[in-house]
Amino acid sequence: MKDLIASKPGVKRLGIMGGTFDPIHYGHLVTAEAARTRFRLDQVVFVPSGRPPHKTGGTTDASDRLVMTQMAIVTNPGFSLSDIEAKREGYSYSIDTVREFFDIYGPELELFFITGADAILGIPTWKDAADLLNMCTFIAASRPGFDLAELNKLPLAWLERIRLFEIPALAISSTDIRRRVKNGDSIKYLLPEPVEHYILRYGLYREEG
Numbered sequence: 179m180k181d182l183i184a185s186k187p188g189v190k191r192l193g194i195m196g197g198t199f200d201p202i203h204y205g206h207l208v209t210a211e212a213a214r215t216r217f218r219l220d221q222v223v224f225v226p227s228g229r230p231p232h233k234t235g236g237t238t239d240a241s242d243r244l245v246m247t248q249m250a251i252v253t254n255p256g257f258s259l260s261d262i263e264a265k266r267e268g269y270s271y272s273i274d275t276v277r278e279f280f281d282i283y284g285p286e287l288e289l290f291f292i293t294g295a296d297a298i299l300g301i302p303t304w305k306d307a308a309d310l311l312n313m314c315t316f317i318a319a320s321r322p323g324f325d326l327a328e329l330n331k332l333p334l335a336w337l338e339r340i341r342l343f344e345i346p347a348l349a350i351s352s353t354d355i356r357r358r359v360k361n362g363d364s365i366k367y368l369l370p371e372p373v374e375h376y377i378l379r380y381g382l383y384r385e386e387g
């Protein structure tokens with residue numbers, strides 16, 4: 179795969195869309211597009227995680243998750259894909275990703291990190307969390323029914339760096355899609371058709387526990 183993180187001309191405000199994307203679905207795509215327009219981002223880069231430090235269970239091969247993500251975003255010129263986390267040896271930390279983006283784009287870059295609100299609750303345990311919060315604004319995408327009060331557990335100074343963003347389409351979840359595949363239920367209309375075909379063709383998620 180070519181180096182997908184090469185700097186693009188004219189990009190000043192960039193969103194990193196971080197997650198496992200196992201698999202990517204319309205909730206993620208709607209979130210990224212809403213963040214792109216609401217925060218006037220020049221580009222949203224999807225960064226499927228490699229080996230997340232906080233997960234003990236397995237995830238689908240990064241190569242499959244990268245292909246599915248590429249299939250899902252290909253029609254949107256405002257979206258791109260990076261394999262920097264997927265190809266990184268060992269555990270994958272967001273701070274290393276953010277530093278790499280600044281190395282490529284330079285110090286003028288305004289960086290936004292878009293991910294699930296429940297993932298953001300874990301920030302205090304992330305590597306170099308204070309540096310991370312200084313280097314980018316977090317966009318916390320939440321599902322309907324997410325208890326916003328949960329975020330108040332974070333230190334006030336950190337909350338100032340976090341924008342909450344409720345996305346009704348996030349009622350779709352990767353966990354639910356994996357469960358449906360395992361049970362032989364339909365996943366049509368929950369994710370782009372090429373991704374659906376890829377999952378069925380390569381037998382992904384049939385054994386999901």
Ligand code: NAP
Nearest residue numbers: 196197198227271272292293294297304305319351352353
């Ligand atoms: P995850 O397991 O994929 O997702 C956690 C929750 O957030 C799920 O409910 C998920 O929904 C949702 N979600 C994930 N990505 C999303 C996105 N971009 N937009 C909207 N909702 C999203 O995610 P994770 O493994 O906790 O990690 C999320 C990000 O935080 C990754 O980029 C990861 O590398 C980073 N992280 C870094 C550290 C560290 O540096 N130490 C530690 C933890 C996480 P679905 O299941 O439907 O996707």
